[in-house]
Each structure stands twice: as C-alpha cells, then as structure tokens.
Amino acid sequence: MKNPSQIIKEIKQDLPLDVQLVAVSKFHPSSMIEDAYAGGQRLFGENHVQELQQKHEVLPKDIEWHFIGHLQTNKVKYIAPYVHLIHAVDTHKLLQEINKQAEKNNRIIDCLLELHIAQEETKYGFSVDELYNYVKQGEWKQLNNVRICGLMCMASNVEDEAQIASEFQKAEKLFNTIKKEFFTQQDYFTIRSWGMSDDYPIAVKYGSNMVRIGSKIFGPRVC
Numbered sequence: 001m002k003n004p005s006q007i008i009k010e011i012k013q014d015l016p017l018d019v020q021l022v023a024v025s026k027f028h029p030s031s032m033i034e035d036a037y038a039g040g041q042r043l044f045g046e047n048h049v050q051e052l053q054q055k056h057e058v059l060p061k062d063i064e065w066h067f068i069g070h071l072q073t074n075k076v077k078y079i080a081p082y083v084h085l086i087h088a089v090d091t092h093k094l095l096q097e098i099n100k101q102a103e104k105n106n107r108i109i110d111c112l113l114e115l116h117i118a119q120e121e122t123k124y125g126f127s128v129d130e131l132y133n134y135v136k137q138g139e140w141k142q143l144n145n146v147r148i149c150g151l152m153c154m155a156s157n158v159e160d161e162a163q164i165a166s167e168f169q170k171a172e173k174l175f176n177t178i179k180k181e182f183f184t185q186q187d188y189f190t191i192r193s194w195g196m197s198d199d200y201p202i203a204v205k206y207g208s209n210m211v212r213i214g215s216k217i218f219g220p221r222v223c
C-alpha cells in the first residue's frame with residue numbers, strides 16, 4: 001500500500017501549478033497526517049470541530065487548517081484562533097459570528113461562500129440566485145475581520161460526468177460574474193474550491209484552483 005505522501009506527490013504531478021491541494025484528513029489518525037506532512041504537505045482539511053481541535057493541538061503549528069464542513073455558529077470560537085480558511089459559509093449569521101470571533105482574536109479570517117449546486121436536497125449552501133443577491137446586497141462589507149476570498153461547492157454524487165461538468169461550470173460562471181461586479185477592489189477574491197477524490201479532474205477543467213481530496217490520499221474513512 002502506498003503512503004499518503006507518495007499519493008500526494010502523484011496527484012500533484014498531474015495538477016496544474018496554480019491549483020492548491022487540501023488533503024482532507026477527517027476521520028484519519030494524526031500519524032497519517034504526519035506522513036503527508038513529512039512529504040511536504042501543509043494544507044489539511046477537517047470537518048468536525050472537536051477532531052480538528054485535537055489534531056491542531058498535537059500536530060506541527062505551521063499546518064494550514066482548512067475547515068471544509070458545515071460549521072455551527074456556537075463552535076466558531078474554538079477554531080477562530082488558528083483556522084486558515086473556512087470553506088463553507090452559508091449564512092450571513094455565520095459570517096457575523098466568524099467576524100466577531102476573529103475580532104476577539106485580533107485577526108482576520110479568510111472565508112469562502114458555499115454555493116449549493118448539487119441536486120441533493122440535504123446539502124447546505126446558497127443557491128446561485130441567493131448567493132448573487134447576498135453579495136450584491138453588500139452587508140458583508142461591514143465585517144472588517146473577515147475576508148470573502150471566493151466560492152466553494154460540491155457537485156452531485158453521480159456517475160454522469162456531463163452533469164458534474166455542468167455543475168462546476170455554473171460555479172465558475174458565478175465566480176466570474178461576482179468577481180467582475182462586486183469584488184474588483186478585492187484582489188484576494190481568487191479562490192475556487194471545488195473537486196474531490198472522484199471528480200477533481202473535471203473540477204480543474206472548470207476553473208477550480210483548490211481541490212479537496214480525502215479518500216484518494218488516505219483511503220476509506222474509519223468512523
């Protein structure tokens with residue numbers, strides 16, 4: 001069996017240079033993260049606050065921790081001191097809370113808005129229209145301790161590659177539209193976080209510059 005660090009190396013060889021790889025380590029032990037870290041990987045993604053807390057405590061401090069899952073407002077305070085990027089902001093209320101906790105920690109926290117584009121009903125996130133209108137309405141501009149750095153989405157969990165492609169294409173189009181209309185002054189609005197183990201080659205074709213890959217690197221998750 002290959003080590004996480006070997007698989008990361010292979011994935012990176014095929015990724016365009018401007019695409020960042022977040023290694024999604026949720027449900028995998030710190031020892032596997034250490035192997036990836038030894039190979040040079042620094043960006044890791046987690047989706048449970050408690051698990052992230054435990055790993056952050058024991059692992060090297062120069063890891064960039066990405067929170068990729070649904071985040072409850074009452075848990076923001078735990079990760080606010082160190083989280084590098086929060087991928088799935090889906091309400092103004094959550095962004096306000098992140099701003100408040102960032103201010104308490106005397107820092108600015110980078111965030112992405114989560115676009116709901118997949119057909120699955122249960123997933124969180126703004127629809128295309130909701131996201132456009134939220135950005136347009138502009139309340140976020142009053143929050144000085146957060147930066148909206150881009151968009152994040154997940155495609156439907158289906159075999160049909162044409163469907164997956166059309167979903168990522170919608171995300172790419174929305175990103176370009178709102179960048180041009182509302183983020184011309186914000187040079188940090190650059191991140192397009194889409195693509196996971198099964199669909200990242202398609203995501204990269206449709207504008208992704210940050211892929212979140214878990215099981216392909218670390219194997220099936222042990223819950």
Ligand SMILES: *Cc1c(COP(=O)(O)O)cnc(C)c1O
Binds near residue numbers: 024026196214
């Ligand atoms: C788990 C997860 C991933 C990684 O999924 P894999 O299919 O294991 O690559 C990516 N993004 C989010 C939001 C996740 O929850």
